Amino acid sequence: MTRLTRPSTIFAALIALTTACLPGVLTAQSGPLRIEITEGVIEPLPYAIPAFVPENPAAGQLASQLSRVVADDLTGTGLFREIPTSAHIGSITSFSSPVQYADWKAINAEALITGAVAVNGDQVTVKFRLYDVFSGQELGSGLQFNGTQNGWRRMAHKVADAVYTRITSEDAYFDSRVVFVAENGPKDERRKRLAIMDYDGANVQYLTDSSSIVLAPRFSPSGDRVLYTSYESGVPRIYLLDVASVGRRVLNTGVGDMSFSPRFSPDGQTVVYSVTQGGNTDIYRMNISSGQSTRLTSAPSIETAPSFSPDGSRIVFESDRSGGQQLYIMSANGGEPERISFGEGRYGTPVWSPRGDMVAFTKQSKGRFHIGVMRTDGSGERLLTASFLDEGPTWSPNGRVIMFARETQGASGASALYSVDVTGRNLKRVPTEGGASDPAWSPLQR
Amino acid sequence: MQAGTVISGAGHIGLIGWLLFGNLLSPPPTEVDVQPVSIISEAEFAQLQASVQAPGAATDVAVPETPDDVSDPAPNPPAETEVTPPPAAEPAPEAPAAEEAPQVPVPTPPVADVTDTPPEQPEAVPTPQEDVATLVPEDAPLRPEAPPTPRQAPRIAPEPVAPPERDLPIDVENRPEVAPSEAPAEVPLDQQKPSAQQESTTEIVTEADKPNRAPTTSKRPQLRPQQLAVAQPEPEPEPKPEPKAEPKPAAKPAEKPADKPAPKPAEKPAEDKAAIDKALQEALSGASGTGSDAPKQAPAGPPLTAGEKESLRLAVQSCWVVDPGSPAAHVTITIAFSLDRSGKVLGNTLKLVGSDGGDAGAAQSAFDAARRAVLRCQKEGYTLPVDKFDQWSDIEMTFNPEKMRNL
Numbered sequence: 001m002t003r004l005t006r007p008s009t010i011f012a013a014l015i016a017l018t019t020a021c022l023p024g025v026l027t028a029q030s031g032p033l034r035i036e037i038t039e040g041v042i043e044p045l046p047y048a049i050p051a052f053v054p055e056n057p058a059a060g061q062l063a064s065q066l067s068r069v070v071a072d073d074l075t076g077t078g079l080f081r082e083i084p085t086s087a088h089i090g091s092i093t094s095f096s097s098p099v100q101y102a103d104w105k106a107i108n109a110e111a112l113i114t115g116a117v118a119v120n121g122d123q124v125t126v127k128f129r130l131y132d133v134f135s136g137q138e139l140g141s142g143l144q145f146n147g148t149q150n151g152w153r154r155m156a157h158k159v160a161d162a163v164y165t166r167i168t169s170e171d172a173y174f175d176s177r178v179v180f181v182a183e184n185g186p187k188d189e190r191r192k193r194l195a196i197m198d199y200d201g202a203n204v205q206y207l208t209d210s211s212s213i214v215l216a217p218r219f220s221p222s223g224d225r226v227l228y229t230s231y232e233s234g235v236p237r238i239y240l241l242d243v244a245s246v247g248r249r250v251l252n253t254g255v256g257d258m259s260f261s262p263r264f265s266p267d268g269q270t271v272v273y274s275v276t277q278g279g280n281t282d283i284y285r286m287n288i289s290s291g292q293s294t295r296l297t298s299a300p301s302i303e304t305a306p307s308f309s310p311d312g313s314r315i316v317f318e319s320d321r322s323g324g325q326q327l328y329i330m331s332a333n334g335g336e337p338e339r340i341s342f343g344e345g346r347y348g349t350p351v352w353s354p355r356g357d358m359v360a361f362t363k364q365s366k367g368r369f370h371i372g373v374m375r376t377d378g379s380g381e382r383l384l385t386a387s388f389l390d391e392g393p394t395w396s397p398n399g400r401v402i403m404f405a406r407e408t409q410g411a412s413g414a415s416a417l418y419s420v421d422v423t424g425r426n427l428k429r430v431p432t433e434g435g436a437s438d439p440a441w442s443p444l445q446r
Numbered sequence: 447m448q449a450g451t452v453i454s455g456a457g458h459i460g461l462i463g464w465l466l467f468g469n470l471l472s473p474p475p476t477e478v479d480v481q482p483v484s485i486i487s488e489a490e491f492a493q494l495q496a497s498v499q500a501p502g503a504a505t506d507v508a509v510p511e512t513p514d515d516v517s518d519p520a521p522n523p524p525a526e527t528e529v530t531p532p533p534a535a536e537p538a539p540e541a542p543a544a545e546e547a548p549q550v551p552v553p554t555p556p557v558a559d560v561t562d563t564p565p566e567q568p569e570a571v572p573t574p575q576e577d578v579a580t581l582v583p584e585d586a587p588l589r590p591e592a593p594p595t596p597r598q599a600p601r602i603a604p605e606p607v608a609p610p611e612r613d614l615p616i617d618v619e620n621r622p623e624v625a626p627s628e629a630p631a632e633v634p635l636d637q638q639k640p641s642a643q644q645e646s647t648t649e650i651v652t653e654a655d656k657p658n659r660a661p662t663t664s665k666r667p668q669l670r671p672q673q674l675a676v677a678q679p680e681p682e683p684e685p686k687p688e689p690k691a692e693p694k695p696a697a698k699p700a701e702k703p704a705d706k707p708a709p710k711p712a713e714k715p716a717e718d719k720a721a722i723d724k725a726l727q728e729a730l731s732g733a734s735g736t737g738s739d740a741p742k743q744a745p746a747g748p749p750l751t752a753g754e755k756e757s758l759r760l761a762v763q764s765c766w767v768v769d770p771g772s773p774a775a776h777v778t779i780t781i782a783f784s785l786d787r788s789g790k791v792l793g794n795t796l797k798l799v800g801s802d803g804g805d806a807g808a809a810q811s812a813f814d815a816a817r818r819a820v821l822r823c824q825k826e827g828y829t830l831p832v833d834k835f836d837q838w839s840d841i842e843m844t845f846n847p848e849k850m851r852n853l
Contacts, residue, residue, distance in 0.1 A: 032841055032842040033840065034842045034844070035842075035844070036846060037766055037819075037843060037844065038848065038849050040847065041763075041767055042601065042602035108822075134822045168811055169774060169808055169810055384653065400771060423652075423771040424652030425650055425652070427653055
């Protein structure tokens, strides 16, 4: 019979129990050496893009221009750093010849983009390859685009989009456009008209004349129509404009003295907007096909600047119902809103990120204007800019970059467009002819 | 066996008896002071409440007391206690206090400071709120160890790097210029173009950022590498004795090799030393992992020192480029690779072991970044002690960008 109470037996059991943990301890050092890295660097990825190879004499100049636009797109993100051609050791003389990785490793290029261009009449063919230099392998397979000479910039943007996506695994935004209010003249006599351009400021076209004030244009989800507010009739009214034909019509919002601040729903079937009636401003939604409108808010305060979530289920808007101008979120069908901004100052013009996780906004605090972002529950507020007047943020199609308008101080102050990465880095001016305000970024073109 | 049953029965009976009747033996409870109370009606209570001065009376009390020390603008804690309205009061009723403030010959503290600021905090410093951007006043006191004003730089790295004195090509490390001297040298030198590390700071500085006067977070303690998706085989856990209906004291472990003595901790009460030896033998045999599922044998030789591991970690992290704005910044990735004796990655051995967080695209992007880091920074091979080659020939490296997201 076992005598369980014997001290020696208990001691033996304790030893067995204690050393039961030993296998894990002892074998933790067996197998591979394990290292955890928690700190890295945030810096642009160095890449090389030799001038694309012209495959026939007619393509000579275009090949160089195309590769330059691709490089400008990538470098302009702040995520990539082009290694200048003067530092290249190797060269690409044929699109199909093998890559000498050692030449590109030697200049610390992590990615290499090669391309070739052929021009036959008005037809242009662009093809490219992307290489991971240090792995010594191609990233994805080669890709080719066909187009016309007039669309060569779009083809370059398409190449840059593909490179960006292959390296970052994110959607890109280079082949997109921006509709904005072009401004001319002094502050007290400013002429405004709608204009559209490539995301990088190229190919500007004017959509309206400057006979009446226009405000806040917004793209449809397909990018073929634009909603905007115009004083053409003497009071603010919402107009719907077809980008291709430049034809427009006023939206019959029915009630109210003024209607403004329109924005499409993600499916493009519905418009949300603000209506001022008897000194009270509320948010409405209207089905574009049927013209039937529904009132979404009914507070005796100012509710405006509505913006749909990407799934169309919720709306973020600004309201002064709490005494100060703050941000709220409500169901797309109305109902009790939930306040999400609680910081100092005033919050306005919220825009839901295409990724769905953030809201960009304008903030006025302590005499300065900021463009900022916060999570949709109001947490994680970050101010990205600060100036005399920053306002009207709009997201790039991939939710990575925010474009906004910045106005300088003084009687001669002018408005211009700027963009900033969602991390707060890479703040830069978007080149435009003359002044510009109220930008709205289109979806990626197809 | 009968004796054991008897002992057990007696013990249980004793325990039950103590639980049932133990209280009889315990000392009587201490006496409790009883205070007589009177019940009042709702009308009487309302009358009592009406007689109590509301916030206005409290404000009247506080205002005359603060001017005693004109030189001290900060309200004394007792004054704050008296000024603070009752809990039921809404923030709005504080307005009357502000209206009465001009009667006081000293600057009236803001209402928010009176109600919200903890007594030990300076009046001008707003209470920082987590995850809410706050602007620190210009006159906020600097911490003694406060870093200099952060500057914007194209590179964010754990260690700041000052801009190079002259325009040099960017490299992962500073390289002095090596040029052939005019005098003929017996040993020819490899010419080397000078290069410099890119200017870098330790945090992202946005336009909206003021000089960072807020306390910085302390460095987190090092974590053990996490075992992700496809982890190394764990050692066989200590076999548990199978439950048996029969009161056999110790069953043989089911998966124990036949040549191992079965644990019989209490089979024979004979020698105490033998029992201890058996327990030790069993524990050590389990630790050595001789079972069928045991991991591969531990590398021979002394392990790498902490400094040697740190050197490798630093070498790789200087090339690990993280994009905090991308979905890949939410992916922790583990890769494995093998090195040759010169410290260079053996071809095609670098592979993904596991990932945590993000979708497939984000994981692929994170893997690419980790792969580039390892390959780019190896140069002529990582510097590791050759005599410990067995210890570092196979490496499993986890890249966790959690801290980078908060920069």
